[in-house]
Amino acid sequence: MPLLVMKFGGTSVATPDRIRRVAKRVGVEVSKGYDVIVIVSAMAGETNKLVGLVNETSPLFDAREYDAVVSSGENVTAGLMALTLQEMDVPARSWQGWQVPLRTTDIHAAARIVEIPTENITAKFAEGMQVAVIAGFQGIAPDGRITTLGRGGSDTTAVAFAAAFDAERCDIYTDVDGVYTTDPRICEKARKLDKIAFEEMLELASAGAKVLQTRSVELAMRYNVKLRVLSSFDEMDDAAGTLVCGEEEIMELNVVSGVAYSRDEAKMTLISVADRPGIAAAIFGPLSTAGVNVDMIVQNISEEGRTDMTFSCPTDQVKRAEKAISDAKASGAINYHDIVADTGVAKVSVVGIGMRSHAGVAAKMFKVLSDEGINIKVITTSEIKISVLIDRKYMELAVQALHDAFELEKAG
Amino acid sequence: MPLLVMKFGGTSVATPDRIRRVAKRVGVEVSKGYDVIVIVSAMAGETNKLVGLVNETSPLFDAREYDAVVSSGENVTAGLMALTLQEMDVPARSWQGWQVPLRTTDIHAAARIVEIPTENITAKFAEGMQVAVIAGFQGIAPDGRITTLGRGGSDTTAVAFAAAFDAERCDIYTDVDGVYTTDPRICEKARKLDKIAFEEMLELASAGAKVLQTRSVELAMRYNVKLRVLSSFDEMDDAAGTLVCGEEEIMELNVVSGVAYSRDEAKMTLISVADRPGIAAAIFGPLSTAGVNVDMIVQNISEEGRTDMTFSCPTDQVKRAEKAISDAKASGAINYHDIVADTGVAKVSVVGIGMRSHAGVAAKMFKVLSDEGINIKVITTSEIKISVLIDRKYMELAVQALHDAFELEKAG
Numbered sequence: 001m002p003l004l005v006m007k008f009g010g011t012s013v014a015t016p017d018r019i020r021r022v023a024k025r026v027g028v029e030v031s032k033g034y035d036v037i038v039i040v041s042a043m044a045g046e047t048n049k050l051v052g053l054v055n056e057t058s059p060l061f062d063a064r065e066y067d068a069v070v071s072s073g074e075n076v077t078a079g080l081m082a083l084t085l086q087e088m089d090v091p092a093r094s095w096q097g098w099q100v101p102l103r104t105t106d107i108h109a110a111a112r113i114v115e116i117p118t119e120n121i122t123a124k125f126a127e128g129m130q131v132a133v134i135a136g137f138q139g140i141a142p143d144g145r146i147t148t149l150g151r152g153g154s155d156t157t158a159v160a161f162a163a164a165f166d167a168e169r170c171d172i173y174t175d176v177d178g179v180y181t182t183d184p185r186i187c188e189k190a191r192k193l194d195k196i197a198f199e200e201m202l203e204l205a206s207a208g209a210k211v212l213q214t215r216s217v218e219l220a221m222r223y224n225v226k227l228r229v230l231s232s233f234d235e236m237d238d239a240a241g242t243l244v245c246g247e248e249e250i251m252e253l254n255v256v257s258g259v260a261y262s263r264d265e266a267k268m269t270l271i272s273v274a275d276r277p278g279i280a281a282a283i284f285g286p287l288s289t290a291g292v293n294v295d296m297i298v299q300n301i302s303e304e305g306r307t308d309m310t311f312s313c314p315t316d317q318v319k320r321a322e323k324a325i326s327d328a329k330a331s332g333a334i335n336y337h338d339i340v341a342d343t344g345v346a347k348v349s350v351v352g353i354g355m356r357s358h359a360g361v362a363a364k365m366f367k368v369l370s371d372e373g374i375n376i377k378v379i380t381t382s383e384i385k386i387s388v389l390i391d392r393k394y395m396e397l398a399v400q401a402l403h404d405a406f407e408l409e410k411a412g
Numbered sequence: 413m414p415l416l417v418m419k420f421g422g423t424s425v426a427t428p429d430r431i432r433r434v435a436k437r438v439g440v441e442v443s444k445g446y447d448v449i450v451i452v453s454a455m456a457g458e459t460n461k462l463v464g465l466v467n468e469t470s471p472l473f474d475a476r477e478y479d480a481v482v483s484s485g486e487n488v489t490a491g492l493m494a495l496t497l498q499e500m501d502v503p504a505r506s507w508q509g510w511q512v513p514l515r516t517t518d519i520h521a522a523a524r525i526v527e528i529p530t531e532n533i534t535a536k537f538a539e540g541m542q543v544a545v546i547a548g549f550q551g552i553a554p555d556g557r558i559t560t561l562g563r564g565g566s567d568t569t570a571v572a573f574a575a576a577f578d579a580e581r582c583d584i585y586t587d588v589d590g591v592y593t594t595d596p597r598i599c600e601k602a603r604k605l606d607k608i609a610f611e612e613m614l615e616l617a618s619a620g621a622k623v624l625q626t627r628s629v630e631l632a633m634r635y636n637v638k639l640r641v642l643s644s645f646d647e648m649d650d651a652a653g654t655l656v657c658g659e660e661e662i663m664e665l666n667v668v669s670g671v672a673y674s675r676d677e678a679k680m681t682l683i684s685v686a687d688r689p690g691i692a693a694a695i696f697g698p699l700s701t702a703g704v705n706v707d708m709i710v711q712n713i714s715e716e717g718r719t720d721m722t723f724s725c726p727t728d729q730v731k732r733a734e735k736a737i738s739d740a741k742a743s744g745a746i747n748y749h750d751i752v753a754d755t756g757v758a759k760v761s762v763v764g765i766g767m768r769s770h771a772g773v774a775a776k777m778f779k780v781l782s783d784e785g786i787n788i789k790v791i792t793t794s795e796i797k798i799s800v801l802i803d804r805k806y807m808e809l810a811v812q813a814l815h816d817a818f819e820l821e822k823a824g
Contacts, residue, residue, distance in 0.1 A: 016468045050488065056428045058495040065498070068506050069491035072484040076462065079481035083470040086477075094480050098510065099556060144511060 001125065004029050005170040007039040007136065007158035012173050012232035013077050014044035016084070022173065022232050023084040030090055030130045037121070037165060038092075039136040039158040040081050042073025047151075063108035067138070067148045071097070074135035074154070082133045092131035093124065097138035097146065102157070104139035104147045111139055111147035113156065113219075116164040134161065152213035159216045163223035170220070170227050171241075172212065177231035178242035179204070179211055181408035182259040186396045189409040193257065194239075197247040200257045203351040203385040212244070220244065247353055255354035255361060256406040259399050262347045265295070266318045267377060267389055270309045270325065272337040275302040282333045283309060283325070290324035292317045295347070296380040296389060309336075310378060312389055315343050345377060346395040349387040350402055362386050368405040374398055413537065415447045417582040419548065419570035422456035424585050424644035425489050428496070434585065434644050435496040442502055442542045449533070449577060450504075451548045451570040452493050454485025459563075475520035479550070479560045483509070486547035486566070494545045504543035505536065509550035509558065514569070516551035516559045523551055523559035525568065528576040546573065564625035571628045575635035582632070582639050583653075584624065589643035590654035591616070591623055593820035594671040598808045601821040605669065606651075609659040612669045615763040615797040624656070632656065659765055667766035667773060668818040671811050674759045677707070678730045679789060679801055681722045682737065684749040687714040694745045695721060695737070702736035704729045707759070708792040708801060721748075722790055724801055727755050757789060758807040761799040762814055774798050780817040786810055 006026060013019050029036050041047075050070045054061050078094040085092035100120065104111035121132045136154025139147045149156050155172055162170035177192060179201065184190040196204075198221035205214045211229055220227045226249075230241025247253060273279060280299070287294055296312040313321055318341050328334045355361045365386055369376060374397065378389035390398055403409070418438060425431050441448050453459075462482045466473050490506040497504035512532065516523035533544045548566025551559045561568050567584060574582035589604060591613065596602040608616075610633035617626045623641055632639045638661075642653025659665060685691060692711070699706055704725050712720040725733055730753050740746045767773050777798055781788060786809065790801035802810055815821070 016465060019469070053428060053488070053492055054495065057431070057492050058499045061495055062498055062505075065491040065495045065506055068494075068508065069488050072487045075484045075487075076465070076481050079477040080465060080469050082480075083466065083473055083477045086474055087470045093474075094477055096480065096558075146508075 001035045002033065003037065003165050003167045004034045005037045005039065005158050005162040005165070005167045007154060007170070007172045008041065008232060009154070009172075009174045010041045010044035010047070011175045013040055013081070016080065018232075019077070019080055019084050023081060023088060023090075025173075025232070025236055026085060026131055027088050027090055028236060034168075035125045036131045037161050037167070038081060038131055038133045039154055039161060040074060040077040040133060041136055041154045043077055046073035046076070064145050067108050067146045071135070071138040071146050071148050074137050078133045078135040082131075085131050085133070090131055091129045092133055093129060094133045094135065095121070096135045098140040098144075100134065102139035102160075104141060104149070106141040106143065106145075106147065108141070108145075108147055110150045111141065113139060113149070113160045116160055118164055121165075150213075150215075152216075155213040155216035156219060159219045159223075159225050159227065162225045163219065167225065170225050172216075172227060172229050173232035174211070174229060175231060175233065176211060176229075177234055177240065178229050179244070179258075181257065182399055182403050183261070186261075187259075187400050187403050189400075189403055191409050191411070193242050194411075195243045195245060195250050196257055197250055197253070197353050198244060199247070199384055200351050200353055201244045203349070203382065204258050204260045217244065221246075253354040254352050255358045256350050256352035256408065258351050259402045259406075259408065260349045260351060261395055261399055263392065263395065264315050265312050265345050265347045265389060266315045267310060267312050267342040267345045268318065268321055269340045269342075270334075270336040270338075271340065272306045273309050274335040275305055275307040279334065280309075282328065284311075286324045286328045286333070287313075287321055290320050292321045292324060296378050296387065298378050298380075312345070312347065312378060318343060342377075344392050345389050346392040347387055347389055348395060348398045348402070349385050350406065351385045353384050355384050355386075364405065365402060368401050369398060372397055372401050413447045414445065415449065415577050415579045416441050417449045417451065417570050417574040417577070417579045419451040419566060419582070419584045420453065420644060421566070421584075421586045422453045422459070423587045425452055425493070426456035428492065430644075431489070431492055431496050435493060435500060435502075437585075437644070437648055438497060438543055439500050439502055440648060446580075447537045448543045449573050449579070450493060450543055450545045451566055451573060452486060452489040452545060453548050453566045455489055458485035458488070476557050479520050479558045483547070483550040483558050483560055486549050490545045490547040494543075497543050497545070502543055503541045504545055505541060506545045506547065507533070508547045510552040510556075512546065514551040514572075516553060516561070518553040518555065518557075518559065520553070520557075520559055522562045523553065525551060525561070525572045528572055530576055533577075562625075562627075564628075567625040567628035568631060571631045571635075571637050571639065574637045575631065579637065582637050584639060584641045585644035586623065586641060587643060587645065588623060588641075589646055589652065590641055591656070591670075593669065594811055594815050595673070598673075599671075599812050599815050601812075601815055603821050603823070605654050607655045607657060607662050608669055609662055609665070609765050610656060611659070611796055612763050612765055613656045615761070615794065616670050616672045629656065633658075665766040666764050667770045668762045668764035668820065670763050671814045671818075671820065672761045672763060673807055673811055675804065675807065676727050677724050677757050677759045677801065678727045679722060679724050679754040679757045680730065680733060681720055681752045681754075682748040682750075683720055683752060684718045685721050686747040687717055687719040691746065692721075694740065696723075698736045698740045698745070699725075699733055702732050704733045704736060708790050708799065710790050710792075724757070724759065724790060730755060754789075756804050757801050758804040759799055759801055760807060760810045760814070761797050762818065763797045765796050767796050767798075776817065777814060780813050781810055784809055784813050
């Protein structure tokens with residue numbers, strides 16, 4: 001029997017009525033002849049409530065107890081979804097993570113999936129069950145304690161099940177109707193994409209687009225799981241949403257598929273660093289140890305043995321970065337005249353697999369920004385992405401201008 | 413190391429603040445040198461909320477999914493309690509039912525405990541853990557699915573752990589400060605008992621006093637677990653509450669220990685039943701099959717081959733009882749002229765182990781009621797209890813008069 005994985009996020013299962021509504025979608029796929037594995041999140045607001053209780057109880061919590069508490073929201077939804085399907089005469093039952101068992105590492109609150117045995121659930125399908133409902137976001141560590149996969153982990157659960165059961169497709173139902181060329185809230189010409197390649201999706205996610213958890217896309221790419229993002233609030237339609245898939249399934253690759261942005265960036269500059277071989281390691285080693293997520297890095301041309309080193313990191317890590325750097329100076333590992341943090345910046349990126357074979361995308365991007373009078377502070381590029389750091393006040397303007405210039409409102 | 417079991421009900425763990433307050437009590441016992449097993453209920457209101465969601469989703473629910481949903485409330489409290497104790501530098505961790513594993517029968521929503529292996533938790537105590545926090549009310553069936561023990565099941569969980577770990581005592585913290593000679597809400601002279609025998613407690617519970625789940629008292633009696641009922645809202649005091657224990661530990665047994673009542677009773681009478689050997693079985697067999705909990709039974713003296721048969725059952729089972737009886741008549745199994753239900757009655761009982769060796773308690777009870785002009789409709793007696801059915805409007809009066817007559821306001 002062909003098998004589908006369908007994942008429903010918190011807003012899609014926020015009330016018994018909404019659960020009924022999405023259960024009908026599951027029923028339609030069952031009536032088409034699919035076995036279905038449904039992955040559910042906690043009802044909207046529940047996980048935040050539980051996280052709040054944990055933080056109120058113990059600000060520096062034991063992550064093992066955190067996991068035991070916050071995983072309970074998904075258990076509730078899984079049982080209610082199974083009951084709803086049974087009410088529709090669809091044979092269904094629920095599994096909690098430890099019942100599958102979905103085995104993970106023991107990194108609590110951020111565990112990685114190790115193994116999903118399929119025998120147990122496959123046997124139930126063989127006995128006539130048509131839907132297996134799985135509590136998302138959770139698993140079990142080698143020592144038998146409950147783990148969670150990090151926020152958004154239910155997307156990863158869904159893709160992992162799709163890979164383990166060789167599903168025909170993994171449909172991620174959410175409150176947006178797909179992946180857009182850019183954020184419709186800041187660019188009204190934004191267009192929904194019918195298809196996007198895994199790598200583009202990854203670069204968009206890392207550049208600030210938050211439709212899917214990055215890990216779920218990585219996992220889908222590794223196991224070549226066809227991933228569809230669609231809204232549970234729209235009419236059912238087989239062509240709805242955006243298909244995230246291997247680039248070989250996309251006929252004509254876009255030079256640029258989307259424009260992403262991130263407000264949450266700070267630029268830090270170490271002025272007049274004493275330059276020597278190994279200086280980059282001496283700076284970024286301590287930052288990594290301190291848990292600072294450094295994104296972009298630029299080093300000026302060295303003059304007379306001194307250079308300026310600039311990097312970006314999330315705004316809320318600036319204090320931590322400053323401490324790590326000044327500690328490194330105090331220990332004699334590095335030497336610089338001053339450290340300057342600029343928290344008034346934003347990152348804007350253009351992403352597209354077609355860039356690989358099309359020259360001139362970067363030049364065009366820089367010209368568009370220049371024509372708008374926007375100064376570029378830092379540039380980084382990957383094979384399929386160009387990112388720039390600019391003053392935050394120009395962010396919306398930059399996104400709109402780039403969206404126009406690359407004609408993203410037109411279907412590729 | 414001596415071991416205590418402490419159980420906290422829903423109102424005692426209703427908020428993080430209240431959890432902190434009761435965790436301090438646990439800390440005090442730890443500092444006295446006890447290993448402690450803490451059993452927690454769901455935060456007040458949570459289980460009702462979950463039961464409501466299940467009923468809204470599926471009125472005739474699959475009890476296996478019901479269990480998966482409603483057990484989640486206790487998991488939250490268990491994690492929060494462990495975190496709270498850790499914050500107080502008391503080494504603690506939580507266990508969910510399946511992690512112990514607390515093995516039960518597969519009668520979902522009303523499972524019975526089969527086994528509690530102790531190795532796992534004992535090993536952690538040996539490693540330096542001082543408190544094991546257990547999610548009450550839940551276990552695991554032989555097929556690996558989650559079960560629950562029925563409402564109030566956390567009391568039973570607590571006693572079962574106390575028996576399995578040979579605890580010095582099992583303290584049940586609740587929102588009342590002990591067991592009273594009668595309900596203080598209807599008799600202001602009601603007095604808290606320092607000690608009560610298991611069998612008295614059982615008879616009081618079956619007669620309507622709702623301090624402890626009946627099964628937990630049965631279990632405590634079977635394994636001779638010393639059970640203390642006390643309030644989590646009072647100052648700590650080793651002599652607080654009421655100790656429920658074997659009668660050999662009570663120096664001077666009371667003739668009457670308490671007066672209990674139940675409003676929730678209906679009297680049903682089958683008029684002019686054709687009497688023959690086996691007629692009682694023919695009537696009460698079908699009632700049992702229909703799930704009617706028959707309490708008191710009285711049969712009049714048979715005249716000319718016909719008799720009246722009277723029994724009592726909970727008010728909300730009257731319809732079901734009438735149907736079972738009229739079905740039995742239609743099938744020819746029994747024959748009667750009429751069936752009369754009286755839902756305006758109440759049961760009042762006096763309970764006391766000393767009754768066994770004191771004659772005249774029943775006679776005194778009947779005289780007290782007669783002096784107040786209260787007509788007795790049905791009488792039943794056990795070795796240590798006398799129950800009567802009376803008009804409900806006289807219930808408070810009867811309780812107060814009996815409490816006075818047996819001088820229950822005076823310490824025994």
